[in-house]
Amino acid sequence: MERVARMRDTLTVILAGGRGSRLEPLTRDRAKPAVPFGGLYRIIDFVLSNCLNSDMRRLLLLTQYKAQSLDRHINLAWRNYFCRELGEFIDVVPPQQRIAGNWYSGTADAVYQNIYAIEREQPEHIVILAGDHIYKMNYGPMVDHHRKLDADITIGALRVGVDEARQFGVMQTDLDGRVIGFQEKPENPIPTPEDPEFCLASMGIYVFNARFLYEQLCADATRMDSDHDFGKNIIPRAIDSHLVCAFPFLDENRKSDAYWRDVGTIDAYYEATMDLISIDPQLNLYDKHWPVRAFQPMLPPPKFVFGSEGISTRRGTAMDSLVCQGAIISGGSVARSVIGPGVRINSYSSVEDSILFDEVNVGRRSRLRRVIVDKGVSIPPETEIGFDPVADAERGFKVTESGLVVISRGELITPHCPAEPAAVGQAGG
Structure with missing residues (x-):
């Protein structure tokens, strides 16, 4: 009543x-x-x-x-x-x-x-x-x-x-x-x-x-x-x-x-x-008793490719992460990150401790760490973001006091990699 x-x-x-x-x-x-x-x-x-x-x-x-x-x-x-x-x-x-x-x-x-x-x-x-x-x-x-x-x-x-x-x-x-x-x-x-x-x-x-x-x-x-x-x-x-x-x-x-x-x-x-990516997150998104609803885009399931060439070469992996529908982890590695719908992680790239909104494209051999990337941004191949706060700020990116980098929507990013890039095997993942 x-x-x-x-x-x-x-x-x-x-x-x-x-x-x-x-x-x-x-x-x-x-x-x-x-x-x-x-x-x-x-x-x-x-x-x-x-x-x-x-x-x-x-x-x-x-x-x-x-x-x-x-x-x-x-x-x-x-x-x-x-x-x-x-x-x-x-x-x-x-x-x-x-x-x-x-x-x-x-x-x-x-x-x-x-x-x-x-x-x-x-x-x-x-x-x-x-x-x-x-x-x-x-x-x-x-x-x-x-x-x-x-x-x-x-x-x-x-x-x-x-x-x-x-x-x-x-x-x-x-x-x-x-x-x-x-x-x-x-x-x-x-x-x-x-x-x-x-x-x-x-x-x-x-x-x-x-x-x-x-x-x-x-x-x-x-x-x-x-x-x-x-x-x-x-x-x-x-x-x-x-x-x-x-x-x-x-x-x-x-x-x-x-x-x-x-x-x-x-x-x-x-x-x-x-x-949300912790083993026992404080916010329970899996409780059928109290569902949280959202827009479900008509996209295929997430896909992980290039896993048969050996661990030292190309391998599409995601560990301790949320990966949404339509995402393709194509020979790159993802660790402790939230990957939005339609994202593509290309070969030999690594994404760590980051949040990627819808339709982000991470180019080959790029490295992201503690970065939030807004919708539709394309990261050029061989680009590093999140490893040098001073350099990131000089490039015009938003950098918080804790060193977190935010890439805004529509950002045109030029490739940037240090003179002696770390080996792919050390890039994380």
């Missing part, structure tokens, strides 16, 4: 317009939620899979920054899961400037500027989600908890370390779970009473009573001193006069530790991706 009510009177609004400037150049041509992750997926696929698995089938996806890639992905991967005749939908809503002539100035303003589209669906409850986090969660129990308490706002809550809490909104609650304090990205986070090393952080997951949300958004829009943000303005102003509750994160990842990641920087994105 609760599931039926949730389907009928709940609308989910997903904020998917984030620019993700700290992920550049991966976000140079796409919004952060559209960035590929784990070879086959996009970041947005995780929150959308959560919605589908939670029987939340009335979705508005609010876009803004370079949304063409995201819009195309939604059309290819997600439209067929929703039946309009049964009241189900996933609608991509670009900025319409119905209320103001400006772009969205904050999370609350993004929802406010689309209040017409939201009201048209006549929901009783509104779930607001960020489209750029990686986690597994059933939103149903949170919505049901909100309904039973008749709360005005319910906030998804995650325990994080005090140092990490500076990046979040931090809550304080009473014994009944009512939020009695909220600070957005505080310099000195207030720890939980039971454990001074941890704080209770907001996950950016909210359930609102619809009428209350409309009132708060309209009042906030007239305030000149507001950032028009849920964490900075809407929630702190509501906790003294309305019922604001915290709901603990119920992880569907089925691991001993809760998994929630904001892959907001290149290094954080790389670390989360590399975890």
